[in-house]
Amino acid sequence: MSSVKKIHYIKHTQIDSGKWNQCIDGALNCRIYAYDWHLDRTAIEWDALVYGDYEYIMPLPFRSKLGIKYLYQPHFSQQLGIFPPPSKAIFETFITAIKNRFKYVDMQLNAVNIPGENDGDIFFERKNYLLSLTKDFKSIISGYSNNTKRNIAKAQKQDLSIIEGIRFEDYLEFKSKNLPAGVDLSAVAKLKSLIAFGEYKGFGKIYGVYTPGNELCAAVYFCRWKDRVIYFNAASNEEGKNTGAMYYLVNRFIEDNAGKNLLLDFEGSMIPGVVRFYAGFGARPETYFQLKYNRLPLLLRWLKR
Template identity: 40%
Template sequence: MNNPEIRLIKNKYIDYQKWDQCIAGSSIPLIYAQSWYLDLICPGWDALISGDYAFVMPLVHKRKLGMSFLLQPIYAQQQGIFPETDHTIQNAFLTTVRNRFKYVSINLNASHCEPFPEGFIVHTKENYILDLSPSNTELRNNYSKHTRRQLKKAEDSKVFIVKGLQTSEYFDLKNSAANGKLHQRSMQTLNRVMEYGHSKGNGVIYAAYNEHNMLCAAAFFIFAGQRVTYLNAVSTVEGKNSNAMHKIVDQFIQEHSGSALTLDFEGSVIPGIARFYKGFGAQAEQYYSLQSNRLPIPLRWFKR
């Protein structure tokens, strides 16, 4: 395929209907690339677009000291080019990115593959996803022995799950668990996503309580098409000791087993968290993180 014409389009000129149709046509229509979600996590986002929205790539960038930075926004694990494409188009987009921005740090979606254009430092990361189409019995049979033991402990601790916790209660719990040491801007972004999810009916909080009816853990799940993302979670010391989060995830899996959904755990580089996801039978999905640093030498080392 010939190199495509790629244009940088400012947010106010993006046709949201065509954009969302393009994302929906992808084999992995991730929530992180849908226009309503981008508006919530990074208002004013721009895009690279090829043709009549044949291929698109969301851009979250800023200027500092007169130089352009392209960054991965919070609460968006993967982005990149949509829909899936060949190397010619993939690398034409990425070359455009590197030429336009002095500093680049982005995560691509799982449809991208090597080789990438020269000039990028490439890191491999793992996401964990679980197909919920099997029966609950089949899904539970794939739990690890460790996960089954943790669930038994949760049951022995009389942990029980309730859906529908209010967003304000969720943030009270996070604030308490973190001793008030939360990053306010990121919490404001998360609050926007959660409030939107509640208002539109595509977001839900599962809350865990101990035998004394005290809230000890909670998790927020958000749905987009046939994919549901385990976007955020919190546990108190009591919740960790009673394995309340294992109980929350198990409850979610029970309620959605036999469906067409895929549960996206988002992955982690922390071994204990990765083990938690894998313990429910989730499968690893590889994606790439790309960095390019063309800042002036005095700043280049500072940003490494």
């Protein structure tokens, strides 16, 4: 039997949850975004490609418009793709299966899903930023940029206070008032579900920065999964931005966790200012790929511009 025949398209309701999560859990490229409980809260609708008896798996978050099903990247799910790390042949088999089924795709793979040289027209590089916390704090801060050091020093003069473990209701209210452009309140509902689950299971915690008047001005939800701590979601108001509160907060988190066998995953960005913020703490870029193409009939391409 050829490898192509071993790949199955499986509907969400037919996925074996135990085998699925076991595959993700044992994968060298394990990412929290690919567990079924995470996908159920972010994608809502998703099917999967499964190779053999859950030897390799790939979640397929989808939406539909005018009866056309297409793949997309859900909020709060930076990297999906194939798990565990596939060989070149298995990678191509999965991509071929997607091409044969979907006319429009815009999704992000994980950092060990490397496309072949002949696929350059549908794969696009993106950057994640990672900082190892294994060294002592003094060694880590020696890698900070001068701008980052200045902003931390500025914040330290503002009489700010940091609280570890603020209530997620307070965070969500603050987040709702300080949403980035283009993000609607439906995303906050998904975030609420993720944070509630993370705190219930004990792998999520929110750091908050308060002004001298005891007003929340910046906060971050950190999510630890295995040896990776994700800078999962952040919010800041104008006062927080003006005082350098986020620099102050991240520096404190690094200080609290320096010397541990942890990787701080900033989740990356393609926005230059955000990239400078991450890189300013000494975080290093990691390449991962976006799979994107539009093969809809010409009259329908306007739907997904």
